[in-house]
Amino acid sequence: MLLFLYLLFFLSEFMSNHLELEQDLERLSGPKKVFMGIQIPIKEAKALLLPVPYDSTTSYGVGTRFGPNAIIEASMQLEFYDIELGKDVFEEIPVHTLDELAVNKGDPARTVHLVESAVDKIVSLNKYPIVLGGEHSITPGIISGLKSKYDLSKLSVLQIDAHTDLRDSYEGTKNSHASAMKRVKDLIGGSLVQVGIRSMCQEEAQYAKESGQEKNIHYAHKIYANKKGGKIDPDDVKKIVSSLGDLVFVTFDIDGLDPSIVPGTGTPEPGGLTWEDCMAILHAVGEKKAVVGFDIVEVTPTPPLKVSEFVAAKLAYKMMGYFWAKNKK
Numbered sequence: 458m459l460l461f462l463y464l465l466f467f468l469s470e471f472m473s474n475h476l477e478l479e480q481d482l483e484r485l486s487g488p489k490k491v492f493m494g495i496q497i498p499i500k501e502a503k504a505l506l507l508p509v510p511y512d513s514t515t516s517y518g519v520g521t522r523f524g525p526n527a528i529i530e531a532s533m534q535l536e537f538y539d540i541e542l543g544k545d546v547f548e549e550i551p552v553h554t555l556d557e558l559a560v561n562k563g564d565p566a567r568t569v570h571l572v573e574s575a576v577d578k579i580v581s582l583n584k585y586p587i588v589l590g591g592e593h594s595i596t597p598g599i600i601s602g603l604k605s606k607y608d609l610s611k612l613s614v615l616q617i618d619a620h621t622d623l624r625d626s627y628e629g630t631k632n633s634h635a636s637a638m639k640r641v642k643d644l645i646g647g648s649l650v651q652v653g654i655r656s657m658c659q660e661e662a663q664y665a666k667e668s669g670q671e672k673n674i675h676y677a678h679k680i681y682a683n684k685k686g687g688k689i690d691p692d693d694v695k696k697i698v699s700s701l702g703d704l705v706f707v708t709f710d711i712d713g714l715d716p717s718i719v720p721g722t723g724t725p726e727p728g729g730l731t732w733e734d735c736m737a738i739l740h741a742v743g744e745k746k747a748v749v750g751f752d753i754v755e756v757t758p759t760p761p762l763k764v765s766e767f768v769a770a771k772l773a774y775k776m777m778g779y780f781w782a783k784n785k786k
């Protein structure tokens with residue numbers, strides 16, 4: 458009996474010693490690479506951030522697989538205080554950063570399925586999903602993953618992007634980033650509202666006209682033409698907001714912004730939106746709609762420049778504030 462007690466004592470001493478050593482090591486290795494540099498336990502977090510380091514079907518510049526890690530690293534330089542909102546957004550919307558999804562580069566369909574299953578678990582835990590891509594082909598997986606909690610027949614999607622991504626398939630796959638929004642349209646019953654568009658192929662233009670989608674396309678050059686005093690026309694913002702249903706998912710392809718602000722993206726189209734245009738739109742959407750989640754995709758780091766990933770990190774924080782920290786002061 459005594460021997461048994463002695464063994465028990467020895468074992469517990471050994472384990473607590475180990476725990477201490479582990480904690481010491483963690484401190485020595487510095488902060489983990491997590492969004493904003495703070496890891497909130499899943500139980501206490503309001504949002505779960507899923508990094509999806511996937512590129513497989515991107516057609517021109519490659520490297521979006523390095524996007525999530527670069528954005529998370531850049532986010533550690535952000536201030537918690539949001540000047541415009543007058544508050545610490547992270548305090549209201551604490552985030553837990555999940556490990557990078559183990560994507561399958563050679564199998565786009567499998568990757569989309571993996572994303573779906575991860576997002577399904579996030580919303581089943583009643584957390585907001587934030588997904589960092591990775592290429593745009595992951596978005597249909599995110600939308601499918603929402604269906605265990607939200608009625609997709611009522612879901613609208615706001616897409617900020619240079620491209621419509623409405624090809625039925627591209628280079629032999631229906632899971633290409635060039636077909637991402639066609640897949641999304643197949644999944645949702647609400648509107649797909651596309652903003653900042655300035656590049657499409659003839660098949661897409663024809664599809665947009667014949668399907669009636671064109672009324673929900675807000676071309677970049679028209680937004681420019683309507684500008685007043687350098688600012689996006691409030692009527693344009695109103696049109697964008699009013700064409701969305703009450704339940705909204707936001708997919709933000711970073712190439713929606715002008716490449717002078719974000720050079721690090723696979724297909725940098727000139728004539729893009731300004732930061733202020735995007736903020737005006739996202740702020741208005743957050744005020745009027747229930748936003749269930751968002752993604753930021755197609756960030757391709759271009760070292761030694763860090764501007765693209767920093768802009769993406771700030772964009773994620775602004776969206777958290779606009780969508781979810783809006784009701785409390």
Ligand SMILES: [Mn+2]
Pocket residue numbers: 618619620710712713755
């Ligand atoms: Mn795009």
